[in-house]
Structure formats: C-alpha cells, structure tokens
Amino acid sequence: ETGVTQSPTHLIKTRGQQVTLRCSSQSGHNTVSWYQQALGQGPQFIFQYYREEENGRGNFPPRFSGLQFPNYSSELNVNALELDDSALYLCASSFGTTRINSPLHFGNGTRLTVT
Amino acid sequence: AQKVTQAQTEISVVEKEDVTLDCVYKTRDTTYYLFWYKQPPSGELVFLIRRNSFDEQNEISGRYSWNFQKSTSSFNFTITASQVVDSAVYFCALSEVLAGGTSYGKLTFGQGTILTVHP
Numbered sequence: 001e002t003g004v005t006q007s008p009t010h011l012i013k014t015r016g017q018q019v020t021l022r023c024s025s026q027s028g029h030n031t032v033s034w035y036q037q038a039l040g041q042g043p044q045f046i047f048q049y050y051r052e053e054e055n056g057r058g059n060f061p062p063r064f065s066g067l068q069f070p071n072y073s074s075e076l077n078v079n080a081l082e083l084d085d086s087a088l089y090l091c092a093s094s095f096g097t098t099r100i101n102s103p104l105h106f107g108n109g110t111r112l113t114v115t
Numbered sequence: 116a117q118k119v120t121q122a123q124t125e126i127s128v129v130e131k132e133d134v135t136l137d138c139v140y141k142t143r144d145t146t147y148y149l150f151w152y153k154q155p156p157s158g159e160l161v162f163l164i165r166r167n168s169f170d171e172q173n174e175i176s177g178r179y180s181w182n183f184q185k186s187t188s189s190f191n192f193t194i195t196a197s198q199v200v201d202s203a204v205y206f207c208a209l210s211e212v213l214a215g216g217t218s219y220g221k222l223t224f225g226q227g228t229i230l231t232v233h234p
C-alpha cells in the first residue's frame with residue numbers, strides 16, 4: 001500500500017512569487033485535504049477536495065487554490081506569496097462517501113520558506 | 116466555533132514513567148469525531164486513534180490508552196511505561212462534517228503537546 005507522497009520536500013520562494021505543491025493520495029483514497037502548519041502551531045485546514053471538487057474551505061484567502069485530478073492526486077497553488085505563508089504544508093488523503101470516511105492519512109509535508 | 120485545547124505545551128518524563136496528555140474540546144455538533152495524531156521530527160502526522168462521539172468506551176492499544184468523557188468534553192491520552200521513541204509532538208483534533216456529507220474533512224487541531232522522554 002503506497003502512502004501519501006508530497007513534492008517537493010523543501011522549497012524557497014521570494015515574496016510575490018507563485019508556488020505549486022503536489023500530493024499523491026494513498027492508494028484507494030478519493031479525498032484530499034490540505035493543511036498549513038506554522039512553526040510551533042497545530043495544522044490549520046485550508047480546503048478539501050472530493051470527487052474533483054472543493055468540498056469545504058478554511059479561513060484562507062482566494063490566492064490559495066487547489067485542484068484534484070481524476071487519479072485523486074492534488075495540487076495546492078499559492079499566488080502572491082507573503083512572508084507569513086512560510087510553513088509546513090501537509091496533504092492528507094482519505095476514503096470518503098456521503099456517509100462514511102476513513103481517517104486522514106498525512107504525507108511528510110512540504111516545507112515552504114518565503115523570503 | 117469548534118475549538119480544541121491542549122493545555123500542556125511541553126511535558127518531560129523519564130523512560131518508563133506513565134504520562135497523560137490532556138485534550139478538551141468544544142463543539143456544537145451532536146455527531147463528531149475525535150482524533151489523536153503523533154508528529155515525530157520527520158514532520159508526518161501519524162494517525163493513532165479516532166473516536167465517534169457516541170462511543171464513550173475507553174480504548175487500550177498496547178501501551179496507549181484513551182479516556183473519552185463527553186460530560187467534561189475531554190479526550191485524554193495516556194502512554195504507559197513511556198519510551199524514548201515516544202518523544203514527539205502529539206495533537207488532539209476534532210472533526211467537522213462538511214456540507215458535502217463527508218466527515219473528517221475539516222479537522223480542528225489543538226496546539227499540540229511536546230513530549231520528551233529521557234533515557
């Protein structure tokens with residue numbers, strides 16, 4: 001069973017730039033969620049994708065956007081990067097239907113540094 | 116709004132001691148799920164347990180045990196005979212059922228408790 005994989009593992013960007021983070025979900029999972037974890041904090045929910053559509057969003061501005069592909073992999077895009085976007089970005093996958101959902105399984109994350 | 120409070124920021128114990136990590140939550144939902152995750156230095160969040168709001172039975176898994184008390188909105192985690200490998204950040208989390216009907220979509224995490232187990 002292949003787990004959740006994220007790429008790249010580390011990334012350094014300059015303020016104002018754009019970044020794309022990628023996530024391959026665990027085999028058999030159809031739902032992907034993205035979280036931002038600032039240093040010393042708990043993860044914060046960004047959004048979730050289910051059946052290729054956004055299924056819920058946290059308190060993040062529109063410059064945070066995402067996609068889910070037919071193979072259930074996902075991308076997180078952040079435009080106009082700000083210094084406060086520096087964080088560990090975690091992707092989690094799960095199997096979901098309208099009635100049941102398996103626990104979230106997380107990847108190792110992408111460490112984004114904005115200078 | 117949902118909230119999870121882990122009042123213990125850091126805990127330091129000596130190997131073989133028992134340690135309890137506290138978690139208090141707040142929600143208006145009648146159906147919800149509670150979770151514990153472990154985050155070692157590698158960064159990955161490792162799933163430990165989930166609990167349905169209707170199931171208040173305590174659970175034991177090896178050296179780990181969980182005490183869910185709905186009356187006090189608490190979901191505490193105890194490690195018995197701690198080991199150095201237990202050193203990590205532990206997060207308690209609460210789920211919210213999203214409009215699409217899939218639960219667990221949005222987890223609200225506590226701030227985490229840093230556990231250090233010394234040899």
